[in-house]
Amino acid sequence: xxxxxILLIGGTKDASNITKHIKExxxxxxxxxxxxxxxxxxxxxxxxxxxxxxxxLKDEFITLIETNEFNLLIDATHPYASHITQTTxxxxxxxxxxxxxxxxxxxxxxxxxTSRVHEVTSLDEAGKLIASDFTSGNVLHLAGANxxxxxxxxxxxxxxxxxxxxxxxxxxxxxxxxxxxxxxIEMKGTSSLExxxxxxxxxxxxxxxxxESGDIGGVINKINAxxxxxxxxxxxxxxxxxxxxxKDIVSNLDELDEKxxxxx
Numbered sequence: 450x451x452x453x454x455i456l457l458i459g460g461t462k463d464a465s466n467i468t469k470h471i472k473e474x475x476x477x478x479x480x481x482x483x484x485x486x487x488x489x490x491x492x493x494x495x496x497x498x499x500x501x502x503x504x505x506l507k508d509e510f511i512t513l514i515e516t517n518e519f520n521l522l523i524d525a526t527h528p529y530a531s532h533i534t535q536t537t538x539x540x541x542x543x544x545x546x547x548x549x550x551x552x553x554x555x556x557x558x559x560x561x562x563t564s565r566v567h568e569v570t571s572l573d574e575a576g577k578l579i580a581s582d583f584t585s586g587n588v589l590h591l592a593g594a595n596x597x598x599x600x601x602x603x604x605x606x607x608x609x610x611x612x613x614x615x616x617x618x619x620x621x622x623x624x625x626x627x628x629x630x631x632x633x634i635e636m637k638g639t640s641s642l643e644x645x646x647x648x649x650x651x652x653x654x655x656x657x658x659x660x661e662s663g664d665i666g667g668v669i670n671k672i673n674a675x676x677x678x679x680x681x682x683x684x685x686x687x688x689x690x691x692x693x694x695x696k697d698i699v700s701n702l703d704e705l706d707e708k709x710x711x712x713x
Contacts (some may be wrong), residue, residue, distance in 0.1 A: 576603030586655025645674035
């Protein structure tokens, strides 16, 4: 097998796991792009040879690919970063680079009580639902710092609590949106059922906002905690990405190995 020269679009826990796995099994060079210094730090700790720690425009991606000899592009971005995935799909076709989309599988909710779950297809829909159906109690935002602004168009900030990574970019976003410091909850990985229960109780939440981010995002623990506290859950459904071929998607490291061995 020839050396893998990989452009990894990362910034997620999945990306870190992929990097460790590839470095253990293959002769490889990995350049990881992330949107934050924190993501870059995790990439280096996982074994990435180099990183770019800022959001890249499409033209910047094109220049990056033109000046390197990548033979594999792995997209391990968050399931909701649809614009990045759309860009990476188009770039792989433009430069004829082997493309693999690593997408965490959705949680199996067959044995979970979802009677309190309201599925929405947009943040705007989520905000309107809160404004109409959850007018008392507080809002516990568990959907990431980048989605706060859309919700705060409909929810007064004094009712809004956000669990985020305490990194400069997220804290700056809170400041710009006038979210009080005491309304910011530091996130340290996936929360347990007990931790979710404690946060709901302490913040007197009447509703949780979350993404359907799979088991790695702790969705089931969030729903179960909401059920035990008899509060609502608003869950943002995953976007459908045009031009993404199902045959390019893998959901675990074994499937990733199979693709790599087939292609190389």
